[in-house]
Amino acid sequence: MKGMKIAAVAFACAMICAPGASGRGVKAPMVTGDPGIYAEVIAMLEREAAGQLTRHLQKSGKLRQVRVDIRLDLSARSMTINFGPGYLPGPEGSYDELFLQPMASSLRFFAERSGLEVNDIHFLFEGKTLEDYYPEDLAVPMRSARKSAPTSALVSSSHGYISLHPGREWEFQRPAPLGLQEDVLSPVYGDELQVLMEQRSGLVVHRARSQSTELHPESNLPWEHMSSRYHLKALFPERADIWNEFPNSTKPAREKDEDIRARPNYANHLGVDVLISLHSNGHDSATIRGTEVYYHRAKAQDKPLADSIICSMRELIRAQPGYETFPVRETSNPGDHGENRIGKMPSVIVETAYHSNPDDVAALQDPVFRSAAMKGVEKGYRLWASEKACVPLAGKAIADVEVHSGKRMEVDIPLVGNPQYPIQIITTNTQCPPGWTCGKGKQVVNSPDEPTRIGVSCGAGSSGTLGWETHVLDADGVASKPVPFSVRCVPG
Template sequence: MPGKAPLSQYPHTPRIAVNFALAVALVTSLQLPSKASATNHIHDQRVPIALLPDARKADFEARISQDISYRLSLHQLRSPLPLPASAMVSLDAASGRLVVDLGTAMGPYSLELELEDLQGEFLTSADQVTKGVAQVTGILLLFGGKDAYFYHPEAWRAPPPSLTPHSSINTKSSQKIAVTAGHGYYYHHGYKDWRLQRDWHNGMVEDLTTPNYALMVSAWLQIRSDVGAIYPRGMYIGIHQPSGKHWYEMGARYNLERAYPNNPEIWNSRKGSSEHDREQKEDVYSRPFFANHIGADAAINLHTNGDGDPTIRGARAFYQLKDSTSKTLGDRVLCYMREQVDTLDKYRDYLIDKSARDSNYAENRESKMPSVIVEVGFHSNPEDAAAMQDNDFVVAATRGIAKGYRAFSNGWDCSKFDIESISDVVANETESAPVSIDITGHPEIPITVEFEPLDCPAGWIDCESTIRYIVDPTTPMVTTLFCGRIPQTGTAIWRSRLRDFDGIVTDWATLSQTCINSDEKVPEDT
């Protein structure tokens, strides 16, 4: 099996960008968060659609249908597509997904990128209506009762095989992960100018925000998982001459044109088209085509979200319909993003979905490997936008996304870092005894062990809070407690908790420490 290709093999991945990201991540990784949550909270308490009473479900469907009709009316004002005035809407109890039927006339247009934006809007309608009550697991667009593949069978791809640890992932030293940053400047042939693909909201724009997230995710992947993270946008110093914009501001399509001039199938997929926005569409498709071209083991596509309703917020992940392997990747990304963001007290209420949602987006559909879209938050929501521009949040969120990939690759489940059991100890006066700790979860070494006394016998002078450090990840983990000089044999009660290098903190666990007075020494074979 070939080793990991050097970064210089990929002309679109200049070393200056990688080194900058590595430096930022290395600096931040050496600084423990000043505050951390004592427990890992579950923020999403929504129930499955199947558990809703029939009347409640019908009410939700009617209200979602009304909102979708309103959204369709707005799109009709500017869309070249023959959008209907309304749609058939249902919440499928078996799958939990939102099903929207746009009618037979829309079938030939079922893979148009505008429908991808509508998918997001429709799902947001469902989230808003069912807010805090039910979890909508994804969205399926139908066209006269048929899915998009009925009208475009050539677009169907079989999902990747179900994953067992390392079964479809190369060894770490040879893994390549495509980390893509959504959007960027493109040339509009109607207006004949260079323009961003998304609008500014709350002091940020998606096109110029995602490159920083991609750099940081790539850095964490390289530092902690020893995998090659490759990204298609030109994240380096320099000017794209036709537009006068910095390369890092440009859509991936243009950097891939420069890097792969002899492979126009990657970046010029709309050749011959007269569409004014053809280069924008080429940009979207260039990301999965690039991932396929380099033989990436997985793709993580980073975006921010937006909606006309500024109250909608939270992080989401999407995978292709019926792709269970990519669902696992999306679930792990959300799980460990939640874990890492929880280390910041100010963002412990940041909404992050518990599960990835299925959908039909080109970035996932066209990828031949496990692929997820990660929407970090809503730039249209002031609180989310403020968080996404805060370096503390960027570091924690990207560290979680990268850890989610590591969990996926290693076959880890989504488990809370906690103390499963901790041993009681017995030792002679002025001697130490080992404390054995079994844990759950996947902490980052080194680990700090905190001991606090709850009850100490009279006269014990060494019964004070203390800290130990564990650098061996082998479980059970082992540290020690020391018995000082004591007037008589007795037992102290302690509580202990662990804090990993990222600031993830377990719940408290209690243990007893029995210290034997020198006149009653413990036999050597005890």
């Protein structure tokens, strides 16, 4: 994005009245102000996308330039990227999702930095979707019936070692530009999530990768560092359809493609009620960061689950000291990941943070962040499963009260949200008449079945007004903002 005038285009969104315009041969949109700013942003996004594609093709030994057209529909908060002749990813390589999804993240980031709000990104290839070219392979399988009371889940912590052909060298699937290896990190997050889903959601949790510290006999590497493909091969040697979908491929990294499919194949084999895939994200640009959750665009029924998880992650992460402004997207994102598409059950991908951004790398290695992020995933799932809305914890107005001197009164502390019990109701004094002794109080509520109340009292012979503020702190560190109220002590 060389030469991009962020300051100049930051207000472009406010000037646009038309729903969108084509990137090539841009027609002047209906705008107030300078329409050239809108066209400039699109042109820069096109250059960025074309540059990324050229570098990607060069890595695979192809030297060519492919035209890229971009269209924005601001009313739908969507971007359509159309590749010209010369680029059509296929089944081998998992339709280039490990390239296209990071491209989508970066273009969304640059568009939003320019003031254009974008959530949904579509890819076209000479005007057609990949589903148009590969209708059978990219068809979404029939969804399993949703149980009224889910009992099981598969937690897939990616990625792990794969073997390259023909030399059979072993390598991790993901780069580690700042020294943090996703293939080793994600299982630690999976361990935390598994315990939470077992204890708080009451689920039987399966794992896609081995948790054994013994050596994998073929590679002589720890089993816990191997990808799901080899774990499933060991479990089901006769079920090559689960872990060996491309036996005749000549692609060196074909086992990476098989691994992507093996995880949802295993979920389908188990018949679990939900598939949650854990990743850390990565990008060539170190400026892109934050937490994202994806569902498959053809499985829009999974969006409520993804939205509930991203909402709960935002609440839990930002409740922790030092993470109050950590970037977490406001909504989930549609995508075309194979993990989400192949799973017959509700399936989402959680991109916890970017291992290519130094601030995110520090967070990913912090147990406080890890615990909050995984508590958010579990809570988001649990709210979705119980058909509850994700509502941030907040206190409601507390009625002012009048108490006779020498008496005590119970005061209701109404709240909204879904706190983790036990909760503490913490009250501090804000106004104390001269000569009075005014302290603070803490009331513990152990379950949602107990009333959220505190007791207030006035000393014998007292007459005056006290000011108080009350907030709620739950077991996960989520706090509501203080709500003021007053107590007027009157002669009794």
